[in-house]
Amino acid sequence: MSELAWWQRGVIYQVYPRSFQDSNGDGIGDLAGITWRLPYLAGLGIDAVWLSPIYPSPMADFGYDVADYCDIDPMFGTLGDFKQFADRAHELGLKVLLDFVPNHSSDRHPWFEESRSSRENPKRDWYLWRDPAPDGGPPNNWLSRMGGSAWEWDERTGQYYYHAFLREQPDLNWRNPQVRRAMDDVLRFWLDRGVDGFRVDVLWLLIKDAQFRDNPPNPAYEPGQPEHHRQLQTYTEDQPEVHEIVRSMRATLDEYGERVLIGEIYLPVPQLVRYYGANGDGADMPFNFQLLNAAWNAGEIARMIRDYDSALPEHAWPNWVLGNHDNPRVASRVGAAQARVAAVLLLTLRGTPTLYYGDEIGMTDGEIPPDQVQDPAEIRQPGIGQGRDPERTPMQWDAALPGAGFTNGRSWLPISTDTSVRAQDGDPSSMLSLYRRLLELRRSNAALVQGAIENVAATGDVLTFERHYRGQRLFIALNMGAADAVMQPRSAVVLLSTLAGREGLALPESGYRLAGSEAIIAAI
Template identity: 85%
Template sequence: MSELAWWQRGVIYQIYPRSFQDSNGDGIGDLPGISARLEYLAALGVDAVWISPIYPSPMADFGYDVADYCNIDPIFGTLDGFKQLMGHAHRLGLKVLLDFVPNHSSDRHPWFEESRSSRDNPKRDWYLWRDPAPDGGPPNNWLSRMGGSAWKWDEVTGQYYFHAFLPEQPDLNWRNPQVRGAMDEVLRFWLDCGVDGFRVDVLWLLIKDAQFRDNPPNPGYRPGEPDHHRLLQSYTEDQPEVHDIVRSMRATLDEYGERVLIGEIYLSVPQLVKYYGVNGDGAHMPFNFQLLNARWKADEIAGMIRDYDIALPEYAWPNWVLGNHDNPRVASRVGTAQARVAAVLLLTLRGTPTLYYGDEIGMTDGEIPPDRIHDPAELRQPGICQGRDPERTPMQWDGSLPNAGFTDGRPWLPIATTTSVREQDGDRSSMLSLYRHLLSLRRSNAALVQGAIDNVEAYGDVLTYERRYGNQCLFIALNMGVEDATVQSRSGVVLLSTVSARIGENFVQGANSLAASEAVVVAV
């Protein structure tokens, strides 16, 4: 496997820093807390940690409103502390990825403060400013992903500015070469610090229509969906010019050796794969989010796997994501029993897997009382937007109440459930043990890392496929149903099962049994 890059061989683990480990009792996770838990991650068997935003920020959207791209918010620590964390991670063999948020800054960023100071300020064109419509209203019908118009009136200069998210998050004008140059310097700052790559926030949104045309109505809109779904995003996302930006970012990273560029892109597979670029000069991995919203049906997942594998260009490396900070947790989506099956799926598919903190212990979405809601998307669209607080609750390290080993103070969000790392650590049948076994199995089997995926089929509730490399063939069978099932297989030995007692058992040629919610990996 040595011919593969580390990000092709490895497994990425996402940390939401506010919720991973608090070191100073203020109830908010921080960099010293992350550093203290790196041995746990190395022992788990992951290869890289991706840390959600830790830049100085007013925290209107919890770090996704950046006020300084080249420093650390005091809530989390210091720049020297981050460098120490990175050194600690590298000594343990872990790579460190940062969240890069280039679409928008905070309205308190010095760039925006200059931009809004006057119409003739040199940085005026660093953001998207427009005159009002003839009736005095917004320049067009573009909608914010946080609800309402995406245009905010500025009394001082008599124009509107565009914000795809909160009004406190004005969008940068990526058609301006000076903006591109400034953001390139940001990338270089962190690369010079030694980071191993970036996850780029909302990469597909960076360029907007140059003519600022109205978005057309969405004929498929259903009441109760987020407000911006009322329109098709024809002129506010996935514009052709965005690919020039992606190529430029990739070229900068390539100057630094084996670094990785990952794009957050919520698009259909045919659109998604274009972000790999021409002959692989785009993002190394445009995030593949299909599993986040998939119906948990064997035939649908089988079709998804086949279609994605076919759509990938020859030079493209696949990837799969099971959970993140913007979507309900997998154990809440499919249930705790099927979350074990989902773990086997994620870590045996072809391509680089990304795990979300806490999924390895089966954390579920937390219940957030109305007076503890923090997510601005939920506060601005109550009852419509799926709030993101439930999947951001603190990591549960032990069974102590009310803080689960996360903090000595009051956690910024309530603890979700009673399960914990300490409770599962010595239990061979636990979710944590399953993840450790899966990650070890993946690391030691070339077929799971670089092998082809073949014979993807669904039989009722059972999904099956093979991973092949050289003379090695692994057969994977996932019972996605609540009843026992049978599966046809060649003879072989069970290397892993969600029913741990079956490990080492022989599969026979022909029909073999699967318990409800059982997944197996068989060396055939």
């Protein structure tokens, strides 16, 4: 598999730093804690650790409001702590990925403080400022993804500034060459410190319509959806000029060798795949989020796999994401039994998988009492399911310890103790053991990493497909229902099953009874 780049061979593991491991008892995870847990991640069998933002921030949106792109927030440690983390990760054979948040900064970033100081300030055009409409109101109808108008009035200079998210997160003006150069310097700052790549936050939002035209109404809007869904985001996302920016980022990373550029992009597949670029000059992996919100049935998943695979440009490398910090956990979405099936699906599909911390032990969404809600998305738009606290609760290391082994202090969010790493470690039937076996099987079978995917089909509740490479052919079957189902596969031998005692079992062509919520990988 040496002909593949490391990010094509590897498995990415997302760490939400506030919630992974606290080392100093303040109830918030930090870099020293993550460094201490790196041997666990290496033992799990992942290849790269992606950290959600750790930059200095007022934490209006928990680090996605950056006040300094070239330092570490004291909450998480220091640049010295980051070096120790990166060095230790590399010693263990793990790559290091950082979140890059270029669409918006904090309103406390020195750039914005200069920009809002006067209309004549040299950095005024680093952000999006507009005069009021004739009636004195906002310049147009654009809505914030956090609710309300996306325009905030600035009394001092008599103009509005644009913020796609919170008012504390003003959007940068990526049409300004100085902004582009400054952000390129940020990439180089971290690349010079050994970072192996970046996940770029809201990449598809970086450019807005140059004429600031009103977004049209969304005829499919339904009550209870987020407010910005009232509009089609025609002029506030996926503008043609964004691809020039992606090419520029790609070129910078290429100067440093084999570095990966991943884009957060919530778009339909035909638009998503454009972010690969025309000839591999775009993002290495525009994140494929389809599994996060898919209807969990064999027919829908089979269609999704076929459509995605056929839509990929010839030069493109696929990827799949099962969970992240913005969406309910997979075990809560599909249930504990099907979460095991989902693990097999993720790690056998063609392309690079991304795991979310805690999914390997089947963590579910935490219960957040109303008086402990932290997420501004829930506080600003309560009751419509936008709150992200439940999927950000602390890692459950040891239910027998205070703070579940995450902290000796009071945790920033409630900690569940329904399961833990310690409870599952050594149990061959546990979710953790399943993930370890899957990751080991993936490392030892080239067909699972670089093989083609064929014969994707759904029969009732059973999803099947094959992976093959240079004479090796694997058969994957996933029962996405609770009832047993009889299959008639080609003769094969089970390499892995989500049920105990099935490894080594021959699958007769006369029929095999796949148990409810069972998934198998078999060698044909």
